Amino acid sequence: MNDNDTILLDHGAGGKVSHAMFSELILPLFDNGLLAKQDDGAVFEVPAGRMAFSTDSYTVDPIFFPGGDIGELAVNGTVNDVAMCGAAPLYISVGLIIEEGMKVFDLKRILQSMAGAAKKAGVRIVTGDTKVVPRGKVDKIFINTSGIGLLPVGVNVSGNGARPGDKVIVSGTIADHGVTILSEREGLKFDSDVKSDSAPLNHMVKAVLESGHPVHVLRDPTRGGLGTTLNEIAVQSTVGIRLFENRLPVRGPVRGICELLGFDPLYLANEGKLIAIVPGTNANKVLDIIRQDEFGKDAVIIGEVTDQDPGRVVLETLIGGTRIVDMLTGEQLPRIC
């Protein structure tokens, strides 16, 4: 397949042309023994234990953006969702829905990103499916990834695990992905290094869990941002969460764009950040471990879990007051991921 070719309906028909695309384009990039068997699914051995299973569809617009593309996002997103269950992600499935007429060059870039992201995360893409739909029936390309992973013995993290006295850690600056997509889509060209934070978080999670320090909640604040995710946790755990505005890590240019356009960084998506809620006595030790990870250098403690106002998130503002941080109401930005 040449870079200048375009994707035809035939590429999704399951016949000769589909097979040629699989053999020439997909298999060489994702090469591994399991995918190569070309059966209806992949078969592999698993040990006895607990498994995590997660899925996400990606419809981000634009499909290429500073710091990543839809392919990288799709792999990292599912790697992270599996990791947030406390599991070590192992195998990923990929479902491509492509618009007729897409340039092979663009598809190849996306697939290369997926292969690179899988390598970086240490997961294998073992099964997949490609559909091509007529022009205008989908916007360029949508990607679903599902993933499975194994939980270490003794690990129990869940959104309902937060307890009063716990500290809330965020692994780095917030709103980078959301602001990047927003800027690209609106054609805003800021003279800044704003880019998506898309990154795999499974190695960071592994290091934290292997340290033996107890972890109550792990969550990645994607769609809906930090504000919405913390609200979910407050409700699931029936606790209050108190945040300190002066500790929220937001890059200068990101803050500037948010102020200019009237967006609140608390509600903008992150694609390479996690929230860890851990007992107060161990919080600094967990923070140190997170900071040692390539994607956790800017981690900070941003708040604490309380027994006041269960189900509610409160922000202590810079000027000393407090305001309620509600769950996102309304759509800040469609097709953010």
Next chain:
Amino acid sequence: MNDNDTILLDHGAGGKVSHAMFSELILPLFDNGLLAKQDDGAVFEVPAGRMAFSTDSYTVDPIFFPGGDIGELAVNGTVNDVAMCGAAPLYISVGLIIEEGMKVFDLKRILQSMAGAAKKAGVRIVTGDTKVVPRGKVDKIFINTSGIGLLPVGVNVSGNGARPGDKVIVSGTIADHGVTILSEREGLKFDSDVKSDSAPLNHMVKAVLESGHPVHVLRDPTRGGLGTTLNEIAVQSTVGIRLFENRLPVRGPVRGICELLGFDPLYLANEGKLIAIVPGTNANKVLDIIRQDEFGKDAVIIGEVTDQDPGRVVLETLIGGTRIVDMLTGEQLPRIC
């Protein structure tokens, strides 16, 4: 959510409205302890052994058709792909991509179909994701399902397992799904009972495997039809496959529509049929087991595996000649599944 409401971008934003849709619409239909936890993924115990993992995206047009709809198709399709690996499907993930403006009534119908199909197959929908994209960016609704299942000890089925002397069984009439979609889409109103064959095949597979009769290949001939799937097997197994036209089960009305419109039933999709390739000595016993299943009543032996012309499928025609059945070249019908 009222039936007359429409789906808004907010329903996919991850905030309050998304949560309300999950709690009011999705959770009651798919109710099970795992989904209700609302974490980033589902966590469950697995025994040591071999697992199958498969994924498929569904873009069928129209989304409702005689014999089923996109929701039922999406569950059965992945149940069947996992079953074709020789595994017993257990858990299913669902990724919905919905066009803004869809009627809640239509979405509910689709979700109800999914819940019904899951129940019938005996699988649990344990994790999911909902995206809503602006009008015109996707056509109504696309659904991805992924599934995992466990392989019984000793079962080894794969597309590369066919051996000369094996018989080829098909579990019922072919081309029903393809002809149904074709007729609906073209607005053809035939006075006939043509309808999709969408069905779960995992119970049939279980009965065959538990009988202890050796099975070399299991495949469901969906996109590309029987002709393409048999070509894949002939290539993977490096064998020839000989079919007998007088044994191919095609319903009268389906044959009529194919003749009228110039379609070959060998290349039209099936959504509730399997091909079983088994040693000749056991073929009649396996056929009997398949025929006892609700969806296998019309099963027949349609051909045999040979050592001639490896990689090729040959059809012995009604008039006594032979013709090569090639893999599907070109798109017979886009968005068939």
